Amino acid sequence: MAIYEEERNRLTIKLVYYGPAQSGKTTNLMRLHDFLGTDLKGDIMMMETANDRTLFFDLLPLGFKAPSGLAIKFKLYTVPGQVVHDSTRKAVLSRADGVVFVADSQRTQAINNGESFANLEANTHRVGIDFDTLPLVVQFNKRDLADILSEEEVLQRYRGAPWPLYFSSAIDGRGVVETFKALLQQVYDALNDEFAFEQNHGLAGDEFVRQATGTISCGGAE
Amino acid sequence: MMSSQQFDDFERELTLQELLRGVDVRRLLGALENLLLAPVSIVDENETPVFEDGPTTPSAPKVPLIGELEPLGYLAAEAEPRLLQAAADVVALLLRANARYLIASDLHLKTQRDDFEELQRRHAALEVSEQRYKTLAKTLEQRVREQVKTIEKAQIRLYENEKLASVGRLAAGIAHEINNPIGFIRSNLNTISSYLESLKKIGAVVESGASTQAIQAAWKEEDMAFLQQDLREILDESISGTSRIAGIVKDLKGFSRVDQAAYESTDINDIIRQVCHVAAAEVDGKAEIGLDLGDLPSLHCQPGQLGQVFLALLLNAADAMTARGKILIRSRLDDNRIRVDVRDNGCGIAESALSHVFEPFFTTKEVGKGIGLGLTVCRDIVESHGGTLDIKSRSGKGTLVTLCLPFKAGGRA
Numbered sequence: 181m182a183i184y185e186e187e188r189n190r191l192t193i194k195l196v197y198y199g200p201a202q203s204g205k206t207t208n209l210m211r212l213h214d215f216l217g218t219d220l221k222g223d224i225m226m227m228e229t230a231n232d233r234t235l236f237f238d239l240l241p242l243g244f245k246a247p248s249g250l251a252i253k254f255k256l257y258t259v260p261g262q263v264v265h266d267s268t269r270k271a272v273l274s275r276a277d278g279v280v281f282v283a284d285s286q287r288t289q290a291i292n293n294g295e296s297f298a299n300l301e302a303n304t305h306r307v308g309i310d311f312d313t314l315p316l317v318v319q320f321n322k323r324d325l326a327d328i329l330s331e332e333e334v335l336q337r338y339r340g341a342p343w344p345l346y347f348s349s350a351i352d353g354r355g356v357v358e359t360f361k362a363l364l365q366q367v368y369d370a371l372n373d374e375f376a377f378e379q380n381h382g383l384a385g386d387e388f389v390r391q392a393t394g395t396i397s398c399g400g401a402e
Numbered sequence: 403m404m405s406s407q408q409f410d411d412f413e414r415e416l417t418l419q420e421l422l423r424g425v426d427v428r429r430l431l432g433a434l435e436n437l438l439l440a441p442v443s444i445v446d447e448n449e450t451p452v453f454e455d456g457p458t459t460p461s462a463p464k465v466p467l468i469g470e471l472e473p474l475g476y477l478a479a480e481a482e483p484r485l486l487q488a489a490a491d492v493v494a495l496l497l498r499a500n501a502r503y504l505i506a507s508d509l510h511l512k513t514q515r516d517d518f519e520e521l522q523r524r525h526a527a528l529e530v531s532e533q534r535y536k537t538l539a540k541t542l543e544q545r546v547r548e549q550v551k552t553i554e555k556a557q558i559r560l561y562e563n564e565k566l567a568s569v570g571r572l573a574a575g576i577a578h579e580i581n582n583p584i585g586f587i588r589s590n591l592n593t594i595s596s597y598l599e600s601l602k603k604i605g606a607v608v609e610s611g612a613s614t615q616a617i618q619a620a621w622k623e624e625d626m627a628f629l630q631q632d633l634r635e636i637l638d639e640s641i642s643g644t645s646r647i648a649g650i651v652k653d654l655k656g657f658s659r660v661d662q663a664a665y666e667s668t669d670i671n672d673i674i675r676q677v678c679h680v681a682a683a684e685v686d687g688k689a690e691i692g693l694d695l696g697d698l699p700s701l702h703c704q705p706g707q708l709g710q711v712f713l714a715l716l717l718n719a720a721d722a723m724t725a726r727g728k729i730l731i732r733s734r735l736d737d738n739r740i741r742v743d744v745r746d747n748g749c750g751i752a753e754s755a756l757s758h759v760f761e762p763f764f765t766t767k768e769v770g771k772g773i774g775l776g777l778t779v780c781r782d783i784v785e786s787h788g789g790t791l792d793i794k795s796r797s798g799k800g801t802l803v804t805l806c807l808p809f810k811a812g813g814r815a
Contacts, residue, residue: 220471220472222468222470223498225498225502227502227506236506236509236510237509239505242471243471243472255413255470268509270513271412271512271513272509275413
């Protein structure tokens, strides 16, 4: 649920990277931080334990100004993937405006992907988000590894699902920006009814995506 | 109007004041002053110094202290821009470290609070259900007792009904047996009524003082010779009919007191004969009954109850017939025991069923044909007389039921 602050003329949009443990959510954020050329780009705040597992979340703030002067701020979060941190996942997911589900392409992770996706659906209900209208992009990560589901298999399994599907290798940046752009487009469409970006702020959908990602520095765009 | 306070705790925008909480600002400014060799101040977005006692440097150059994306405030000092920027970076790093701590603790508190609320909700739900179980436990014993009582009552009723069930089965046959003589007795009485008309006519002739000749003519006219002879015959027939009814009623009397436990001195053979009479209508179509009754002493027993047993055994035997067969009832006095065998050449009992035949509610009959209490009741009655009831059977060959009653023991009495 995007929040508009009148005194600052600022809209804050919350995007969440969800998925099973160690599927590459934090790596997605790191690559976005590397590649994006958004006008305002903060540092990533990472809260990890000693063994590199996310404990609370990671946060990457981004922002730009619309022609109308409206400041648009994105807060990109990751959730902790480990099953035990469900309370934290719920807290981070609450009020989300869009979700990237980062799945692990390895064959051995199919069950974890399924459980995590079910957990996402359950938690959206718990925090009062309508899962059916929530902007959501599914990303199959770790395409660089061996013994992964082929793209045909993934497409076959997700045939009929309404969410856009992206393949990525976050470790070398492939597909990360595309995934993010796909989510931005959906979020724009979902929020446009309420905020009338084009009418009131001179901000068309492609411009929204372009401004939010800025000049891509390397790797990510291919 | 939206304000940043409406963000979830851990997501709220942290102010400069919050981020400096817990930091010894006096010491920080002192250290920076020593590095920059000039008075240093930190001001917020609105240029208000965050440390009141500190130096004010309204005209000094300032560099922003960036929070997430935007300036949270400024660091101001009359210092070389490069050094001032370096000092601002150090302060920003300090603020970021504090932000990390504050956000983590806020999120931790939020999840703790949510988990605690969830626990309390569950606890409350558990308490409600515990209370329900406590109440249930209190009344459970009582409810089980009531249920057991209800079941026992129902079983006793079934058991009592079973005692009368075989008698009930005979009702249709007995009704027919009684109806038959009643039918011809009624027909005979109608005939006698018409004969009364003839007598009236002759009577009228006699009363009119007619001649003997005229009277004789009337006598002949009404065919009084035949009438007298016929009257004799139909009266005899009617009397024998009433005797038949009386006989049936007498036999039935043996069963009319099935629920009375009266002990009488009785010849078991008489009971067997009575039972055969009463059951004749029911059994005749299925089997021929053969009696081989040896001399027996009178036995002190409950004749009504034992009649029940023989009737049930006889009907069971009849039911076992797949084609018309034979039932042989044999009685003997055998070493101070009265022994009665009821043997049939019906379908027999399967070996698997044989060990269960005395169990309550065990039945191989079709639904509605028996509730499985017949032999249970029989054995209870026999055992109450101190006797035994045994069954031998071979599937397809027939069944032998042996009833032994101790003669000297004289039952329970």
